[in-house]
Amino acid sequence: MKKKIIVPIVAAVFLLGNAAGILAASQYQTVKAYLFPALKVELNGQTAEPVKALNYDGTLYLPAKSLLSYFGLNEAFEYDKSNNTLKMGGPRYLNLHQRYAPHMYQxxxxxxxxxxxVTETRQMYSNSYMGIDFSLETSKDTTLEAYAKEALKDQFNYLKTDNARAIQLDGADALLYDYTMSDSVGRLVIVRNGDEFVTLAFFVDKTRYTAADMKEFDKILDTFNIQ
Structure with a gap:
């Protein structure tokens, strides 16, 4: 009777093709593992194939760098020999600009x-339950209050907003709104810099929302800059 190999579903990573440097800097031992040369991997409904993988002692090890690349994640990848630490991913820098305009927003x-x-004037990024919609538009001879009023009536008419709070981002005047909608909650910020208006719409799935999620948006606002 053929012996079956049972592979449990375990979240683990292994640097296929990049293990030599790590092994040279740390204690290791030779092990016997099964190689899967073309494994299908599905992440949040998106499938990557084929992916090389190893099955060792009942745990499945996947090539982290290959998966980061395929699924569009940040590919920053560094092994720190001094403290035996693998660093994966890192921040993303989103930039918006109008063609021939003097400013860029980040x-x-x-x-x-x-x-x-992902366009020159709009970028939207998210994970499984929260994200940011970052956009830029030009409107001549318009105040911040007038632009915001029209925006709430037009592209954001599906939002139920609280009263605006006046803030400043990188020296520019801005209005901040808390909002709710049928399936999400979030914050909306509209920034004016001359004739250019930048919108940051942060959203969180209502079924998974906690007050701590807004700290993620606070971090984003702290990085806003005009170049």
Whole structure:
């Protein structure tokens, strides 16, 4: 009777093709493992194939760098020999600009968020339950209050917002709103810099929302800069 190999579903990583440097800097031993040369891997409904993997002692080890690349995650990858630490991923820098305009606008977000919209004037990134919609528009001879009023009536008419709070981001005037909608909660910030208006719409799935999630948006606002 053929012996079956049972592979449990375990979240683990192994540096296929990059293990030599790690092994040279640490204690190790020779082991016997089974190689899967073309394994299908599904992450949040998206499938990568083929992926090399190893099954050792009942645990499945996947090539982390290959998966980071395939699924559009931040590919920063570094092994720190001094403290035997593997560093994966890192922040993402999102930049918006109008063609021939003098300014560029930047925020820094979590490096493991996926892109769903990426253009010169709009970028949207998210994970499985929260994200940011970062956009830029020009409107001449318009005040911040007037632009915000029209935006709430037009592209954001599906949001139920609280009263605006006046803030400043990198020296520019801005309005901040808390909002709710049928399936999410979040915060909306509209920034004015001359004739350019930048919008940051942060959203969180209502079924998974906790007050601590807003700290993620606070981090993003702290990185906002005009170049």
């Amino acid at each position: 925020i820094v977000i979590n490096g493991n968020w996926h892109p769903s919209v």
